[in-house]
Amino acid sequence: MTRPVQQWGEPLDQARVAVLAVHGRGQTPDFMRGVAKDIDAPGVRYYAPHAAGDTWYPLPFTAALQDNEPDLTQALAAVRATLAAIGADGFDRRRIVLWGFSQGACLLAQFAVHEHPRVGGLVLFTGGYLGTAEVDATPGNPLAGVPALVRSIEHDPWVAAQRVHWTAEALTRLGASVDLRIDPGDEHVITTEASTSAAALLAGIPGA
Numbered sequence: 001m002t003r004p005v006q007q008w009g010e011p012l013d014q015a016r017v018a019v020l021a022v023h024g025r026g027q028t029p030d031f032m033r034g035v036a037k038d039i040d041a042p043g044v045r046y047y048a049p050h051a052a053g054d055t056w057y058p059l060p061f062t063a064a065l066q067d068n069e070p071d072l073t074q075a076l077a078a079v080r081a082t083l084a085a086i087g088a089d090g091f092d093r094r095r096i097v098l099w100g101f102s103q104g105a106c107l108l109a110q111f112a113v114h115e116h117p118r119v120g121g122l123v124l125f126t127g128g129y130l131g132t133a134e135v136d137a138t139p140g141n142p143l144a145g146v147p148a149l150v151r152s153i154e155h156d157p158w159v160a161a162q163r164v165h166w167t168a169e170a171l172t173r174l175g176a177s178v179d180l181r182i183d184p185g186d187e188h189v190i191t192t193e194a195s196t197s198a199a200a201l202l203a204g205i206p207g208a
Contacts, residue, residue, distance in 0.1 A: 003052070003078040005085065008033055009045040016043035016207040017120065018091040020082050023048065024102030025055050035101065038195040041202040045089075049082045051075065057130075061106040062163065065131045072110075072130065079111050095205060099123040099198070101190060102158065106130055113170045116142035120205040122176065123198050125190050126152045128163035129170060141175025148176040149201050151194040155186040 006029035009015065021032040029048030036046055056075040057068040065072065079098075086096055096119045100108040105127025112122055113135045129135055148171045152164040161182050168180040183191055 003049040003081070005082055006030075006033070006048045006050065007046065009036070010043055012045065012089055014043070015045035015091075017041075017045070017095050017097060017202055017205045018086045018089070019044055019046045019097045019099050019202070020079070020086060021046050021048040022056075022079065022098075022100035022104030022108055023051070023054075024100075024104050027102075028054055032099075032101065032104075035190055035195065038190075038192075039199045039202070041199045043207070044202055047082055047086050049078045051078075056103050056107050061103065061128065061130045061159075062132065068130065075107055076111055079107065083117070093118050094120045095207070097121040097123060097202060097205065099125075100127060101125040102127060102188065106159075109167050112143070112148075113167070113174065116174060118143070119146060121201050122146060122148040122171070123201060124148065124150045124167070125194055126156055126159050126164070126188065128159060128167035134166065135170040137170070137173035143171060144175035146176045147201055147204070148178045149194075149197055150178060150180045151191065151197070152182045153185045153187060153189065153191075154182050156188055157186065158188055
């Protein structure tokens with residue numbers, strides 16, 4: 001199902017990197033736009049799809065996959081469609097970074113561990129793959145060379161640190177170069193360190 005996509009940042013003819021930005025539950029692309037100002041990475045164009053009703057799927061991300069259907073399938077389709085639109089704008093996969101927060105990070109973690117997109121990078125702020133089962137590694141290291149920045153808070157009220165660890169381990173088994181950090185605290189927030197590290201990852205993506 002097609003979702004509206006908000007765009008901002010550098011003009012197409014000047015952008016070095018494209019970021020597919022996926023918001024969390026109860027949020028809109030405007031939230032990601034605000035955080036992008038904190039990241040303050042130059043040369044970046046952002047593409048942010050908007051979930052129907054501001055929510056990508058109805059139940060917690062740790063529920064059985066079938067219990068979040070058909071919304072989950074539609075949400076993943078929106079990610080694929082936005083990724084294709086970014087490609088049509090002239091960005092090859094090596095110049096695209098997938099970035100999500102909260103429910104958006106969960107959605108992108110699910111996309112990454114099952115569909116293995118060979119993109120320029122992953123930025124997952126407080127999220128983990130969906131479902132009740134652990135993720136099996138795929139032979140051949142399909143995410144080899146993909147940098148993955150994974151950040152969360154130790155006692156986040158919505159996302160358990162253990163699932164964040166498991167997600168980082170799954171990405172590592174798939175070949176990604178994972179930078180994991182879980183800071184102390186009990187708030188559902190994006191830290192200054194996370195934003196700074198995301199800016200560094202974006203700065204390291206080769207241009208055209």
